[in-house]
Structure formats: C-alpha cells, structure tokens
Amino acid sequence: MIPMPALRAARAPAGARPSASILRRALTPLVLGLAAWLSAHGVKAAPGSGALLLRPPDAAPVEAPQLATDVAVEVSGPTARAVVTQAFRNTTGEWVEGTYVYPLPEDAAVDSMKLVVGERVIVADIRERAAARRDYEAARRSGRAAALTEQERPNVFTNSVANVAPGETVLVQITYQQPVRLSGGTHALRVPLVVAPRYNPAPPLVAPAAEAAGSEAGADPVPDRARITPPVLDPAAHAPVNPVSLGVSLRAGFPLGTVRSGTHAVRTEETGPESRRITLDAGPVPADRDFELTWTAAPRHAPTIGLFRERVGADEYMLAVLTPPDGAVPPPDGAVPPPDGAVLPPGAPAAQRLPRDVVFVIDNSGSMAGASMRQAKASLLLALDRLTPADRFTVIRFDNTMEQLFPEPVPADAAHLDEARRFVAGLEARGGTEMLAPLKAALADPHPEETGRVRQVIFLTDGAIGNEEQIFSAIAAGRGRSRLFMVGIGSAPNGHLLRHAAELGRGSDTVIGAIDQVAERTRALFAKLESPVVTDLSARFSEPGIDATPDLLPDLYRGEPVVIAAKLGRVAGTLTLRGHVGGQPWEQAVDLAAAVPGAGIGKVWARARIGAAETARLTGRLPAATADAAILSLALEHGLMTRLTSLVAVDATPRRPAGVALTAADLPLNLPAGWDFAAVFGERGSAPAPRERRAAAPVPTAAPAASRGIDLPQTASPAPLHLWLGLSLLALGLLALRGRRLTR
Known part of the structure; x- marks a missing residue:
C-alpha cells in the first residue's frame, strides 16, 4: 500500500x-x-526471497532464471579449442525468455552452437544477423524453443533463449577456436568470464553546422549502448551469481616447465612430459574475473620457430609463429657495424638502446577505483624508475577530463621525475572514461621530423568503454611514428580494445590483473620496450597468390613473437622476414615444408582476415559496403560469428501452450572483482547517456535491499x-x- x-x-x-x-x-x-x-x-514491495526478481505483465514478481556455465578448453600447440556450456534454469512457474550478455576472447572464432531441451539437441545454423533474428522472433512468438547467439563486440556476445518451461533447464553449448599467445617465452591462455560495465560517451546534443552534410562526427558514438548494458549486481547487497566451472587439457607440443594461474587457485595433474590437466581447485567460482593460465617450456627445449598447417577442402592454411633470436645476429657481409646508441639484438656486445620519448597515459576514471587504481599507479611509478637521463617523457591522466603534466616530453632528470611521481601519487579514481581526447593528445607528435629517438605511448586502462570504433579510427589516423603499447588493468579488462589498439599502433599489449603481478609484468614490458630487436618488419612468401594477415607487422621485441596466418594453394617455398637491426638490414627465412599438422588453423586465418576487413572499414581504406561484403562472405564460408552473422537454433514443434504469457528477463552480471560499485555507478549516474532497452527484455523489478539487481545508471x-x-x-x-x- x-x-x-x-x-x-x-x-x-x-x-x-x-x-x-x-x-x-x-x-x-x-x-x-x-x-x-x-x-x-x-x-513495489517484493517477496523477501533474496533472489533477483522479475515483473511479469499483470502478475506478481517471480524469481529470475539461474545460470551456470562450464568451460572446457583443449590446447594443442599454438591453438585452443573451447566448449562453453551455459545452463539456464527456470525456477519459476512462468514460461521464460532469458537474455544473457557474456564475454569470449577477442580473437575467438565462434563457429557452432547447440540448444539442448530435454532429449532434443538442436544444432544452430549460421545466418545473416537480421535473418537469424527474424527466425528467432518467429519461434519465440509461436511457442517453440529457440536460442540466438549474437556478437555485440568481438569479445562481447548475447545469448537469448526463448520458451523455457516452468522448472526446466535448457543448455546452450558454444564452441570457438583461438590462438595461444606467446610473449617473453611464456605461453598464455586467457578465458574472460565477466563483461565489465562500460562507459558510453553521450551523443552530441547538437551537431555543428559543418557536420550536417553527411558527416558522422555528430552521430552517437555508441549506437548499440542498450545491447552492451546488462543489469549488474551490487556485491555489497547480493551474493555472486552465474557460477563457472572450468577445465583445461594442455598438450603443449614440447616438454613443459612451469604451469600456473595468476588469477585462480588451480589443481594441476601431470599427464605426460608435454601435457597437463588443469582444474579449478575450489570447484565452481563466481563469474567475476577473467581466468588466465600460463606455461613455459623446459629451458633447453624452448622453441624459436613454429609452423603449423591444416588442409580444408582444396585450400591449405598455415600459422607461422616466429620469435626473435636470443643471441646476436651478425650483420650481413660487408655491412658497417651499428653505430653507438643503436638498437641491437639481445646478447650483442656493448648493446645500447636508442633514447626514447615516452608518453604515459593513465586512466583514473571511476571504473578504476580500488585495486585497479593501485595497480595502475604502481605500474606507472615503476616505469618512471626505468627512464634514463637520455629519455624524455610526459604524463597524461584522464577521466571525463584530462590533464597533461608537461606540454611536451621533458628530460627524465631528477626534478622532472620527482614532479611526475607526486602527480601520479595524488591521482584518485572518479568520473567517466572519456578516452578519445587523451589518446589524440598522446599521439600528437611535436617533432615528427626528429630521427634517432624512439617515440612510445604507454596507455594504462581497464578499457571499460563502448566507443571502441572511435578509438581505433583515431589511432589509425594519428599514429605517425609513435608506437602504442596498451597495459590492461584489473580483473576483467576489455581485451578487444587492448589487442586491436596495440595492433593498429604497431605495439603490443599486456594485462596486469593483480597487485602481485605489477612488478613482474611491468619489468617484463619495459625491458622489452627498451630493446626492440627488429624494426620496420615485413614478410614475403616466395610463392605467388598467398593471402596472409596481418598486412602491417609490428616491430619485433625481445621475447615477443610475430604470428602470421596465411591461406595457400599448396605448401611450398619459403617465408622471409626482413627488417632492420641497429639500423642495418636483417632477414630470416623459413621453409614452409617444415610445417607440422594443426587443427582449426583455417578458422584462425578467417577470423584474422575478418578483423583486417573491419580495420580497413574503420580506417577508410575500404568502403563500408565493400568491407561488409568481404566479412559476410568469409563468415558464411567458414561458419563464423561476426558483427553481420549470428547463430540461431530453432525447434520445429511448438511447446508453450497458446494464450500463456512469456516473461522476458535480462540475466544480471557480477561486478568484476576489485571494482568499487559506488565509484562506478555514482559517477555514471551523471553521464548523459539515456538508457534504451533491447526488445523483449524488460528491466527486472526492484528486489529487497539485500538482494537488489542494479541496472547501469544513466542520466x-x-x-x-x-x-x-x-x-x-x-x-x-x-x-x-x-x-x-x-x-x-
């Protein structure tokens, strides 16, 4: 009352x-x-059950569906194959449609989905996104069981499951392929488990007159904000939801050294000199942080070059993983020895590095509050300590405002470094994440004509934004001679932003997920940045007609491999890498006939080629229509999820009785571990971004104070x-x- x-x-x-x-x-x-x-x-007042509640039309509130997830990963050399099984449990007496936003690796090639209802297994088809949505909506209205998987970002997906009967559990099983990362001799598998809340910059209230004639500058930077804005639970008021069980079967292809996880307690079972079985030590865990597993080779068996091949139909696909040499590379015959101060490969005598201009950018927005801010500040302070008197630097901090410590890089002397340390130590997390302006400021080069110095931008952020396309376009347009290195901070950083920004910036990315990783990973990152082994890197196949990606190779740093995926008519000839070492020509050739069989390489190539087409669209190298046509053709040919394709599974027989209502629900997510709920949502409440609801997904009603599901606040x-x-x-x-x- x-x-x-x-x-x-x-x-x-x-x-x-x-x-x-x-x-x-x-x-x-x-x-x-x-x-x-x-x-x-x-x-309205709600029953005191302690559960998240939904408000069906013309009915009392009911408990939301429950979700549990199992992830099984098989690692075979350079690739990983994962099966993600999501169990939707309808604990209510209503027929329910559930919608769940969840993450996958940013480089995942998602290629299949199954819907399991009772004894029935319904295999999904890959279709154009609009057609898949129409089929799903038709099945939902007619009472048939259906599931729809859609890509919102390369690392953010949505599952919708319709017509789940009262008391019923249905399974949605998704499979994907991804490459294993190698850096500094350490192999890494990262499985994201939670989508972090994202800051979505508001559209301009009034577009300037100059933008009225067809320019996109005045458009909404996040037109799909409703689809990446699921409800989030306050951890202080609600126990974690969405439990996850996870297991990894590791077959490395070489004798293993250490195998460990820096994010979760794991149990490791040795199944052979080259294989391990890894499970979560505590059983199912809340989906509130990403899972990471790393492993190294036994010291005397560390590989330096890996070539893997797969035949699919009439085509051959190849994955080349090339690591820089560990010892000195002799200059070509007749070459003049590198001058003093030139960049030399590791192990070269009297190796010295080029002086650097370094721009540090640190995110101090509200999403960085708590552990993330402490990690970012600790990392930046360690980085400042590694600068030498020959280097120059400046620091930029940003939230919904920005501040640049020095107008342009200044010498890294004691006075300037002390001022920078005080500046960093005084930073506090607050406000929104307006990343575009500080990025442009960092890439702005006051001396583009200057040679003999390396210009590097070190960007520390959790990447919790929705306007990634704006960021990528700015990097492509303003990169110049700078190299961009992304440092992901926190338990659930935006891997898509980190990885693709670094690729466009011809740098690399790393993740610091816990405070005890700061020293190790910061030291490894900056040791690598201080000694690029090969610059101006290029690749050439001796055989014609080979379609390889990426088109633009980064510089080759110590311990950082170059990975090239290619589609070949036949396996023959050589792959030659060329570049400069200490200003002198350098090259290394690989015989393609040495490739060993692998699995899923064709899908890895297709996913990389789709990413290249997206980049060409964003940077204006391809018209949008041409890029979309290429993406759609690749996705349908290889059966992959993309921005333009979806997986849909529809049962043939109606099951919900005619006239019985269907209750729709957005299933809530946990707040990433270490995040400060009040800092994130208190600040975002002032962001000018009105909330839209996706179709057929009403907001859950208010629950008791001890168990309230919170939607992302907007203005x-x-x-x-x-x-x-x-x-x-x-x-x-x-x-x-x-x-x-x-x-x-």
Whole structure:
C-alpha cells in the first residue's frame, strides 16, 4: 500500500471541513496516478526471497532464471579449442525468455552452437544477423524453443533463449577456436568470464553546422549502448551469481616447465612430459574475473620457430609463429657495424638502446577505483624508475577530463621525475572514461621530423568503454611514428580494445590483473620496450597468390613473437622476414615444408582476415559496403560469428501452450572483482547517456535491499514521478490557501 496521509481521517474544526472535502476530492486522482506510475515501473514491495526478481505483465514478481556455465578448453600447440556450456534454469512457474550478455576472447572464432531441451539437441545454423533474428522472433512468438547467439563486440556476445518451461533447464553449448599467445617465452591462455560495465560517451546534443552534410562526427558514438548494458549486481547487497566451472587439457607440443594461474587457485595433474590437466581447485567460482593460465617450456627445449598447417577442402592454411633470436645476429657481409646508441639484438656486445620519448597515459576514471587504481599507479611509478637521463617523457591522466603534466616530453632528470611521481601519487579514481581526447593528445607528435629517438605511448586502462570504433579510427589516423603499447588493468579488462589498439599502433599489449603481478609484468614490458630487436618488419612468401594477415607487422621485441596466418594453394617455398637491426638490414627465412599438422588453423586465418576487413572499414581504406561484403562472405564460408552473422537454433514443434504469457528477463552480471560499485555507478549516474532497452527484455523489478539487481545508471531522471509530486504539492498549496480564505 502507498501511504496516503491526506486521505486519513482527521479531526478538524467545523470551519475547515469544506477545505478538507475539496482537498480529498482533488488529491485522490493525483495519489492514484502516482501509485499507478510506481506500480508500472516495478517500484513495489517484493517477496523477501533474496533472489533477483522479475515483473511479469499483470502478475506478481517471480524469481529470475539461474545460470551456470562450464568451460572446457583443449590446447594443442599454438591453438585452443573451447566448449562453453551455459545452463539456464527456470525456477519459476512462468514460461521464460532469458537474455544473457557474456564475454569470449577477442580473437575467438565462434563457429557452432547447440540448444539442448530435454532429449532434443538442436544444432544452430549460421545466418545473416537480421535473418537469424527474424527466425528467432518467429519461434519465440509461436511457442517453440529457440536460442540466438549474437556478437555485440568481438569479445562481447548475447545469448537469448526463448520458451523455457516452468522448472526446466535448457543448455546452450558454444564452441570457438583461438590462438595461444606467446610473449617473453611464456605461453598464455586467457578465458574472460565477466563483461565489465562500460562507459558510453553521450551523443552530441547538437551537431555543428559543418557536420550536417553527411558527416558522422555528430552521430552517437555508441549506437548499440542498450545491447552492451546488462543489469549488474551490487556485491555489497547480493551474493555472486552465474557460477563457472572450468577445465583445461594442455598438450603443449614440447616438454613443459612451469604451469600456473595468476588469477585462480588451480589443481594441476601431470599427464605426460608435454601435457597437463588443469582444474579449478575450489570447484565452481563466481563469474567475476577473467581466468588466465600460463606455461613455459623446459629451458633447453624452448622453441624459436613454429609452423603449423591444416588442409580444408582444396585450400591449405598455415600459422607461422616466429620469435626473435636470443643471441646476436651478425650483420650481413660487408655491412658497417651499428653505430653507438643503436638498437641491437639481445646478447650483442656493448648493446645500447636508442633514447626514447615516452608518453604515459593513465586512466583514473571511476571504473578504476580500488585495486585497479593501485595497480595502475604502481605500474606507472615503476616505469618512471626505468627512464634514463637520455629519455624524455610526459604524463597524461584522464577521466571525463584530462590533464597533461608537461606540454611536451621533458628530460627524465631528477626534478622532472620527482614532479611526475607526486602527480601520479595524488591521482584518485572518479568520473567517466572519456578516452578519445587523451589518446589524440598522446599521439600528437611535436617533432615528427626528429630521427634517432624512439617515440612510445604507454596507455594504462581497464578499457571499460563502448566507443571502441572511435578509438581505433583515431589511432589509425594519428599514429605517425609513435608506437602504442596498451597495459590492461584489473580483473576483467576489455581485451578487444587492448589487442586491436596495440595492433593498429604497431605495439603490443599486456594485462596486469593483480597487485602481485605489477612488478613482474611491468619489468617484463619495459625491458622489452627498451630493446626492440627488429624494426620496420615485413614478410614475403616466395610463392605467388598467398593471402596472409596481418598486412602491417609490428616491430619485433625481445621475447615477443610475430604470428602470421596465411591461406595457400599448396605448401611450398619459403617465408622471409626482413627488417632492420641497429639500423642495418636483417632477414630470416623459413621453409614452409617444415610445417607440422594443426587443427582449426583455417578458422584462425578467417577470423584474422575478418578483423583486417573491419580495420580497413574503420580506417577508410575500404568502403563500408565493400568491407561488409568481404566479412559476410568469409563468415558464411567458414561458419563464423561476426558483427553481420549470428547463430540461431530453432525447434520445429511448438511447446508453450497458446494464450500463456512469456516473461522476458535480462540475466544480471557480477561486478568484476576489485571494482568499487559506488565509484562506478555514482559517477555514471551523471553521464548523459539515456538508457534504451533491447526488445523483449524488460528491466527486472526492484528486489529487497539485500538482494537488489542494479541496472547501469544513466542520466535519465524519474521525470514522471517528479511531475506527479510537483502537481501534488502545487494542489496542496492552492487548496490550503483556499481553505485559509474560507476559514477567514
């Protein structure tokens, strides 16, 4: 019941009764209207079950569906094959449609999906996105079981499951392929388990006149903001949800050294000199941080070159993983020895590095509050300590504002370094994540003509933004001679942003997920940046007609391999890498006939080629229509999920009885571990980004204070409520004035 003090029985003087009667008649419609608005928006008392609640149409609140996930990964040499099984459990007495936003690796090639309902297994088809959505909606309306998997970002996906019967559990099983990363002699597998809340810059209120003639500068930077904005639970008010079990079968292809996880406690079982079985030591864990597994080769068996091949139909696909040499590379015959101060390969005598201009950029927005901010500041302070008097540097910090410590890089002397340390130590996390302006400022080169110095941009962030395309376009347009290195901070960084930004910036990326990783990973990163082994790197196949990616190779750093995926007519000839070492020509050739069989390499190549087409679209090298046509053709040929294709599974037989309503729900996510809920959502409440709801996914109603599911706040205020309250107060004032006059 909504309290109605104005309608309570009140004793009043006889002269006041006419006023009370008028007051009662006037306020009744207003109070009833206010109660109707609150009810329509789910602001009502809810059962004290401690569960997230949904509000079906014309019915009492019910408990939301439950979700549990199992991830099984098989690593075979340079590639990993994963099966993700999501179990949707409908604990209510209603027929339910559940929608769940979840992450996958940014370089995953998603190629299959199955829907399991009772004894029935329905295999999904890959279709154009709009067609898949139409088929799913038709099945949902007709009462048939259906599942739809859509890509929102290369690392963010949405599963929708329709017509889950009361008390029923259905399974959605997704498989994907991804390459294993190798850096500094350490192989790494990262499995993202939670989508972090993202800051979505608001569209401009009014586009400038110069932008009116077809320019996209005034468009919404995040047009799909509703689809990447699922509800998030406050960890202080709700126990974690979405438990995950995970197992990895590791077949490295070489004798193993250390195998460990820096993110989770794991149990490792040795199944052979080259293989291990890894499981979570504590059993299922909350989906609130990414899982990472790393392994190294036994010291005397560390590989330096790996070639893998796979035949699919009439085509051969190849993956080349080339690591820089560990020892000195002799210059070509007749070459002049490198001058003093030139970049030399590791192990070369009297090796010295080129002086550097380094721009450090640190994200101090609200999403970095807590552990992430401590990690970022510690990493930057360690990086400052590694600068030498020959280097120059500056520091930029940003939230929804930005500040540059020095207008341009200054010498790394004691006075400037002390000032920078005080600046960094005083940073606090607050505000939104307006990344575009500081990125452009960091890439702006005041001396583009200067030679003899290496220009590097070190960007520390969790990457929790929705306008990635703006960032990528800015990097491609303003990179110049700079090299961009992305340092992902926190338990669930945006891998898509980190990886692709580094690729476009011809640098590399790394992740610091815990405070105890700061020293090790910062030291490894900056040791690598201080000694590039090969610059101006290029690749050439001796045989014609080979389609290889990436088109633009990064510089080759110590311990950092170059990975090239290629489609060949036949396996023959050589692959030659060329570049410069210490200003002198350098090259290394590989015989393609030495390639060993591998699995999933064709899909890895197709996924990389799709990424290259997306980059060409963003940077203007390909018209949007041409890029989309290439992406769609590759996706349909190789059966892959993309921005333009979806996986849809539809049962043939209707199961929901005619006339029975279907309740829709966005399943909530956990807040990433280490994040500060109040810092994130308190600041984002002021961001000018009105919330849109995706079709057939109403917002969950308010639950008890101890278990409330929170939607990402935006700027929209409760205007209807304010209107009703304002009218009520106005009416009260007018009637009180009239009553006073009548009494007189």
